[in-house]
Amino acid sequence: MADATKDAAPYRPSLWRRIRSIHPAFVLAALDLIGLGIASYLSFTELTGGEVQCGVLKGCETVQHSPYTRPFAGIPVAVYGVILSITLLTLAIAWYKTGNYKLLLAHYALSLVGVAFEGWFQFAQIFLIKAVCIWCESYGISLVLRFIVALWVFLRTPKPDPVEASEPA
DSSP: OOOHHHHSOOOOOOHHHHHHTSOHHHHHHHHHHHHHHHHHHHHHHHHTTOOOOOTTOOHHHHHHTSGGGOOBTTBOHHHHHHHHHHHHHHHHHHHHHHOOHHHHHHHHHHHHHHHHHHHHHHHIIIIIIOOOOHHHHHHHHHHHHHHHHHHHHHHHSOOOOOOOOOOOO
């Protein structure tokens, strides 16, 4: 009779199990890096006076030259995207390193603010500018995905015990 342990294949967890074993902070950080790359390209192009390249789609140029892309103090909206992405990336890494629940909450809250602004910018592109930039859409998708992941983690993470009132000495 053959030994069953010699014939058995080594245990390999399923792809889904391996994906689920990835710390969510890495997923958030990866999405933050994607958003940072897109926002950096748009910021660099806008600040150096270049033209955003959209390929066969021609909406990027129209959106780029719209006054709606500089909503506050004449600063291009993509610069705010760079700042937001760097902040979110920092929060994701800090959350992974410390496990501090408040850092996850901050990431979630800032993602929510970003999604709200993205909603306004979607409205502006479609109804006010009447053109859509594929780069802006890509950044928006990365932002919505960051929000969804942060919300999912927030809802599934056990809340820390509230700090008990200190007793008088």
